[in-house]
Each structure stands twice: as structure tokens, then as C-alpha cells.
Amino acid sequence: MDLLYKIFVDPFVQMGAAPDLLVQTVWEGLVAGVLYSLIALGFVLIFTASGVFNFALGIMVVFAALTLVGLTEKGVPAYLALALTVGVMFVLAVAIERAVLRPLVNQPDIILFMATFGLTYFLIGLGEMIFGGSPKQMITDQLGLPRGAVDIPMLGGMVSLQKIDIAAAVIASLAVASLALFFQKTRIGRALRAVADSHKAALSVGISLNQIWIVVWFTAGIVALVTGIMWGARSEVSFALEIIALKALPVLILGGFTSVPGAIVGGLIIGIGEKLGEFYWGPLVGGGIESWLAYFIALGFLLVRPEGLFGDKLIERI
Amino acid sequence: MRAPDGPLIVKGDVILAAENVSLGFGGVKALTDVSFDIQKGEIRAIIGPNGAGKTSMLNCINGFYHPTEGSITFKGQRRPRMRPSEAARGGIARTFQNVALFKGMTTLDNLMAGRSLKMSRGFVWQALRFGPAMREEVEHRKAVEEIIDFLEIQAIRRTPVGKLPYGLQKRVELGRALAMEPEVLLLDEPMAGMNLEEKEDMCRFILDVNQQFGTTIALIEHDMGVVMDLSDRVVVLEYGRKIADGTPAEVKRDERVIAAYLGQAHA
Ligand SMILES: Nc1ncnc2c1ncn2[C@@H]1O[C@H](COP(=O)(O)OP(=O)(O)O)[C@@H](O)[C@H]1O
Ligand SMILES: [Mg+2]
Numbered sequence: 001m002d003l004l005y006k007i008f009v010d011p012f013v014q015m016g017a018a019p020d021l022l023v024q025t026v027w028e029g030l031v032a033g034v035l036y037s038l039i040a041l042g043f044v045l046i047f048t049a050s051g052v053f054n055f056a057l058g059i060m061v062v063f064a065a066l067t068l069v070g071l072t073e074k075g076v077p078a079y080l081a082l083a084l085t086v087g088v089m090f091v092l093a094v095a096i097e098r099a100v101l102r103p104l105v106n107q108p109d110i111i112l113f114m115a116t117f118g119l120t121y122f123l124i125g126l127g128e129m130i131f132g133g134s135p136k137q138m139i140t141d142q143l144g145l146p147r148g149a150v151d152i153p154m155l156g157g158m159v160s161l162q163k164i165d166i167a168a169a170v171i172a173s174l175a176v177a178s179l180a181l182f183f184q185k186t187r188i189g190r191a192l193r194a195v196a197d198s199h200k201a202a203l204s205v206g207i208s209l210n211q212i213w214i215v216v217w218f219t220a221g222i223v224a225l226v227t228g229i230m231w232g233a234r235s236e237v238s239f240a241l242e243i244i245a246l247k248a249l250p251v252l253i254l255g256g257f258t259s260v261p262g263a264i265v266g267g268l269i270i271g272i273g274e275k276l277g278e279f280y281w282g283p284l285v286g287g288g289i290e291s292w293l294a295y296f297i298a299l300g301f302l303l304v305r306p307e308g309l310f311g312d313k314l315i316e317r318i
Numbered sequence: 319m320r321a322p323d324g325p326l327i328v329k330g331d332v333i334l335a336a337e338n339v340s341l342g343f344g345g346v347k348a349l350t351d352v353s354f355d356i357q358k359g360e361i362r363a364i365i366g367p368n369g370a371g372k373t374s375m376l377n378c379i380n381g382f383y384h385p386t387e388g389s390i391t392f393k394g395q396r397r398p399r400m401r402p403s404e405a406a407r408g409g410i411a412r413t414f415q416n417v418a419l420f421k422g423m424t425t426l427d428n429l430m431a432g433r434s435l436k437m438s439r440g441f442v443w444q445a446l447r448f449g450p451a452m453r454e455e456v457e458h459r460k461a462v463e464e465i466i467d468f469l470e471i472q473a474i475r476r477t478p479v480g481k482l483p484y485g486l487q488k489r490v491e492l493g494r495a496l497a498m499e500p501e502v503l504l505l506d507e508p509m510a511g512m513n514l515e516e517k518e519d520m521c522r523f524i525l526d527v528n529q530q531f532g533t534t535i536a537l538i539e540h541d542m543g544v545v546m547d548l549s550d551r552v553v554v555l556e557y558g559r560k561i562a563d564g565t566p567a568e569v570k571r572d573e574r575v576i577a578a579y580l581g582q583a584h585a
Contacts, residue, residue: 187430187437187455194420194431201418204380205498206406206435 011280020157025279026272031165032247033271034172035227039244040251040263041179042223047257048196049216050101052112056119058245060221063123064089065228065237069139070131078142089221097213105209124239135238138229140164145233168230175226179219180260188215196258250298255309262309266298269309273297327393329359333534334379334502338388341374341558348374351388352560354553356502361528361535363545363566366555367578372538373415375555376504379536380412381405393501407435411500413491415507415538421480425471425490428479429462432497462497469493469523485516492523502534503527509541517544524548546570554578 015022039057046054067088071081100115140147146163183189195202195212203209228237231244251270255262277293289296302308327333335355341348349371356362364372377383379390381400389398392408400408411432420428437454466472469489474482479490488508495503508524509517521544527533539545545552546566554562554575562572569575 187434190423190427190431191434193423193427194434197420197422198418200382200414201420201494202431203382203402204406204412204414204418205432205494206403207431208403 006284007281014280018157019155020159021279023154024159025275027159027161028165029272029275030268031169031271032275033268034169034176035231035244035267036247036251036271037176037264037267038172038179038223039227040248040255040267041176041260042220042227043248043252044258044260044263045179045183045192045216045223046220049192049212050112051109052116053257054220055113055116055245056123057220057224057248058242059120059123059127059239060089060092060224061228061231061244062237062239062241063092063127064221064225065138065232065241066127066131066136068225068229069136069232069237072139072142073136078139081139082143085225086222089225090218093214093217093221096217097210101213102210127239133239135236135240138232138237140233143229145229162234164230164233168234171226172230175223176264179223180264182219183260188212192216247294250294253295253298253308254301259308259310265309269301270294270297327358329357329532331358332356333358333393334536335391336375336378336388337391339375339378339385339390340387341371341378341383342386347558349378349385349555350558352555352558353388354560354563356534356536357551358501358534359528359532360550361524361537361548363549363552364536364538364555365540365542365545365552365569369557370555371558372555373506374558376412376506376536376538379405380410380504406498409498409501410504411495411498411502412504413488413495413506413508415510417484417487417491419479419487419491419494422478424476424478425466425474425482425493426462426476428490428494429465429497430458432494433458433462435498461499465493465496468496468526470519485512488512488516488520489523492520496527499531500533502536505535505537505539507538507540509539509544517541521548 039061042057043054046052046057064085068081068085071084072078076084096119100119101112104112104115145167149160149162150166152159152161181189183192191202191207192212192215194205194207195209199209227244228241231241235241247270248267251263251266254269255264255266274290274293274297277297278287278290282289332355335353337353339352340350352371352375364375366372374383378385379392381402381404384399389396390400391397392400392405392410397404420431423431437458466475469492471486471489471493474486474490479487482490488511492505492508495505505524509520512520524535524537525548528535537545537549539548549566551564552562552566552569553560554569554572556574556578561574561578562569564572
């Protein structure tokens with residue numbers, strides 16, 4: 001009885017008692033959630049176009065952030081370094097298409113999936129060789145990103161918003177919105193959905209798979225860069241940033257591997273659910289639940305709605 | 319309708335020729351030494367029992383398969399290994415035996431995807447849906463609407479095609495191929511699985527496409543009545559070999575054809 005009370009009643013009593021804390025928690029979850037949505041979209045793009053779960057996306061986040069910071073350390077001005085990093089991500093996309101995807105076309109999906117493992121270790125090695133393995137500081141100030149916090153008195157208490165979090169939420173939301181528009185409204189987005197539905201029909205109308213692959217891997221590279229900057233600014237730039245990609249997996253389980261709205265809503269649910277769970281239910285199990293809570297939420301949700309968030313051919317595509 | 323990117327080919331000239339085409343899959347020979355040509359403006363039927371190699375032939379023509387021996391000459395250019403995108407760019411469009419549509423997309427989007435090669439505005443314009451890209455989208459939308467009217471599928475414009483009945487799906491697939499404004503249209507059993515009324519509609523569309531737009535058509539079809547009515551010339555395949563080639567009347571009289579094909583139950 002006591003345990004049931006602690007699980008089902010007490011947390012809500014706490015929420016009611018200190019609504020400002022609730023708002024604070026939801027806000028932090030929202031910021032993380034938008035970034036999860038963004039990175040999940042990076043996976044969705046590549047999965048849609050080539051049926052591959054891109055295991056290397058996490059390391060691409062690290063690689064992009066390291067390149068940006070590494071270039072500024074060598075004296076390149078911040079915005080030039082940003083432009084150069086975008087260029088590097090483009091070159092990476094072309095190289096992956098030429099060296100990995102093209103030779104492996106028509107191989108089973110699992111082979112391509114394994115190839116993204118290979119890519120992961122290649123990028124770890126390359127990143128360490130060029131930039132070293134020690135953590136770095138994101139060039140927050142040089143990029144004009146804000147520091148500090150704004151405190152807003154609210155609900156009889158105080159909600160404190162980190163300015164970098166506000167910037168992260170805004171920038172990531174814009175990125176998510178542009179990706180969704182790109183996917184739904186542009187010719188290339190249409191070609192991409194066409195490839196996802198039928199390779200042979202796409203080929204028959206003259207869509208070039210190779211071009212589409214470059215576009216999606218480059219777009220995923222930009223997603224990685226934005227995520228790397230914002231997540232890096234909130235902590236530091238190290239190989240641990242790769243973790244964010246693991247956070248995207250439960251988002252995909254929830255939202256589907258090919259669904260754009262699924263990734264967006266799924267990211268927010270996981271982000272906010274995670275923070276609420278950590279704060280209100282975490283103490284019950286002695287904390288340390290960040291690593292698996294997201295999966296718990298995703299699986300719990302699937303028990304209630306087995307078809308996933310938007311009923312997108314979810315289970316059979318995994 | 320479009321500027322040909324090869325020599326000028328007029329009605330009656332050979333636009334596409336298969337020369338001694340053989341195709342093998344491991345031990346299976348799908349095609350053996352098949353030669354025939356298609357003339358500009360004609361409806362050319364390819365018939366034969368199941369497994370005769372008809373679909374494989376179309377796959378060679380639009381670059382999905384590459385002949386193990388022999389070659390395909392298209393608009394005067396001999397291409398032993400043509401890629402599907404080259405075939406599409408050259409003006410070859412096709413439909414598939416088992417309908418290959420973009421199932422999650424609407425009829426409109428399927429047809430617009432058929433115009434992929436015709437849209438050229440850069441990526442950034444596209445993303446911004448602004449200026450020239452917007453004009454281009456509008457222009458192509460108009461062309462697509464004309465095809466929608468032509469095929470009488472106005473009512474399903476915005477329906478995701480996966481939800482449509484099979485007969486309509488085949489019609490949308492034809493629409494997508496027409497959206498490419500092809501010079502040569504390859505149709506793989508466009509009437510399979512249709513009821514009588516749908517078949518009649520499809521026949522009418524095929525004839526209209528051929529006559530109104532002057533599109534050259536290669537047609538695989540099992541229904542002999544349809545073949546006799548529609549086609550100018552017929553090539554007959556059996557076990558991957560060509561056994562007859564001529565007008566419907568000639569082919570119908572051919573003893574090997576009668577033995578191989580017309581005598582069969584499904585003919
Ligand atoms: N991709 C393929 N792999 C192996 N065998 C194939 C392939 N495509 C066609 N074939 C074989 O080639 C032969 C001809 O098939 P197909 O061209 O589909 O005949 P049709 O369209 O006349 O019914 C069949 O024996 C078929 O099994
Ligand atoms: Mg066939």
C-alpha cells in the first residue's frame with residue numbers, strides 16, 4: 001500500500017504543492033526533447049531513404065562538434081569554422097556514398113547496418129587522430145550564443161531558464177520545422193519519400209538513388225552539427241556526446257523509424273517524460289535511472305498503443 | 319512535345335531495337351538471342367506464356383537488367399549497359415506487372431514524382447518554395463492536372479494511393495508514367511486483374527495516348543482479344559526465344575504460335 005501510494009499519489013501531490021518546480025522540470029525536459037526530436041529526424045531521414053539504421057550518427061555529432069572546435073583552436077574565426085565544418089560534413093556524405101553505400105547496394109540491410117559500425121570506429125579514430133581525445137569547450141561565446149540565466153517569478157516560486165537552453169530550444173525547433181518542411185514540401189523530399197516506398201519505381205521515373213543518399217547523409221551531417229553545438233554548449237565536447245544518439249533509439253521505437261511527426265512528438269514525450277520520471281519517481285529507486293528510463297517510457301507506451309504513435313509500419317520495419 | 323536529344327526520328331522509323339539479346343540468371347536463361355525492333359508511333363505487343371521472358375525484356379530496355387549478350391539500341395545510340403536513370407532521361411517510361419506505386423503518397427504526389435527529371439530548380443529554392451521554384455511547381459502541377467483529367471481520376475487526387483482499389487492503382491501508375499512525357503512507354507500487363515469495364519477504359523487510354531500524343535508503346539498483355547485490337551505488330555516469346563514476329567493477323571496464323579500459346583488454356 002505504502003509503495004503504491006509513493007508511486008501513484010505522492011509524486012502528484014508534490015507537483016501540486018510546488019507547481020514552479022513542475023514547470024522547471026517540464027521546461028528542462030522540453031529542451032532535451034527538442035534535441036532528441038532533431039537527432040531522431042536524422043535517423044528517420046537515412047532510414048527512409050536507404051533502410052539503414054545509421055549507428056554512426058552519434059559519432060557524427062561528436063565529429064562535427066570536434067571539427068568546429070578544433071578549427072577555432074587552430075585560429076580560424078568562428079563563423080568561417082562553422083562554414084568549413086558544413087563543408088566537411090558534405091565531403092563526408094559524398095565519401096560515404098562513394099565508399100560505403102555504392103559498393104554495398106543490393107546487399108542485405110544488415111550488411112549496411114554493420115558498415116555503419118565500421119564507419120563509427122573509423123570516425124572515432126579519425127577524430128582522435130586530428131583533434132586528440134581530450135574534452136573541449138564548445139565555442140559558445142564566439143558563435144554568439146548566450147550564457148547565464150533568466151529567472152521568472154511564477155506560481156509563487158521562481159523558474160530559472162538557462163539562456164543557452166532557450167537558444168537550443170529555438171534553434172532546434174527551427175531545424176526540426178525546416179526538416180519537416182523539406183521532407184513534405186520540396187521536390188527532393190518527395191523524391192526521398194518515393195525512394196522509401198519503392199526503389200524500382202523511383203528508378204523508373206529517373207530519381208537517382210546516389211544523389212538522394214548524398215542529400216540525406218549531408219542533411220544528417222547538418223543535424224549532427226546543430227545537435228553537437230547545442231548539446232556541446234550545455235556540457236562539453238567529448239566522445240561522450242555520442243550518448244545522445246542512444247537517446248534517439250527509444251524515440252524511434254515510440255514514433256516509428258520512418259515517421260517525421262513520430263520523431264517530433266516522440267522526442268518531446270521522451271524528453272519531458274524522462275525529466276519528470278527522474279525528478280519525481282527517481283528517488284524511489286535511488287536515482288540513476290536516466291540510462292534506461294527512456295526505454296521504459298517507450299515500451300510502456302507501446303503496451304498501451306502497440307501500433308506506435310502514428311501507426312506507421314513500426315514493428316515489422318525494425 | 320520535346321526536343322529529341324538524338325537524331326530526328328519520325329513516325330515509322332526504328333526508335334528502339336533489341337539485337338541478339340540474351341540474359342541469364344545463374345543457370346536460368348531468361349532470354350536467348352532475341353532481336354526485334356520498335357518503330358516510332360506504333361503499339362508493339364510482346365506476348366508469350368508465363369515465364370517466357372517478357373518482363374525480363376522490358377527490364378533490359380529500361381536498364382534494370384543488362385543483357386549478358388547483345389545490346390539495345392535506343393534512338394540510334396547503342397548502349398550495352400544503360401542505367402535506369404539514363405533510360406528515363408532518354409524518354410523511356412514504364413509501368414510494372416505488380417504495380418509499383420509510391421503507396422504512402424497521394425495520386426497528385428505520385429504524378430509529380432513522375433516529373434522529377436523535368437524539375438530543375440536548385441535545392442535552396444526548393445526548400446524555400448520561393449520565386450522560380452514556386453513558379454516551376456505551379457507549371458508542373460498544371461501538366462499533372464491535365465493528365466489527371468485525361469485519365470478521369472480527379473476524384474482521387476488527394477487519396478494516398480495505397481488505399482485505392484487495384485484497378486485505380488494501375489491507372490495512377492499509367493498516369494505517373496505519362497507525367498514523364500515519354501517517347502516510349504513500356505506497359506507490363508496493364509490490364510491484369512481488372513474487370514471488363516476497367517479493361518475497356520484502359521484500352522481506350524492506351525489508344526488515346528498513342529494517337530493523341532504520338533507515344534510509342536510496348537505492351538505486354540495476355541488477353542489475345544486486346545492484343546489483336548490494339549497492336550500494330552506483335553512479337554511472340556517462348557522459353558526466352560522469339561518464335562514469331564509480325565502483324566496480329568500474321569502471328570495468329572503462325573503454327574508455332576498456335577502450338578505454343580494460343581492453344582493454352584489461359585490464352
Ligand atoms: N531477377 C531474377 N532472378 C532470377 N530469375 C529471374 C529473374 N527475373 C526473371 N527471372 C526468370 O526469368 C524467366 C522469365 O521471367 P519473366 O521475364 O518474368 O517472364 P514473363 O514476364 O514472360 O512471365 C523466368 O524463368 C524467371 O524465373
Ligand atoms: Mg511478366
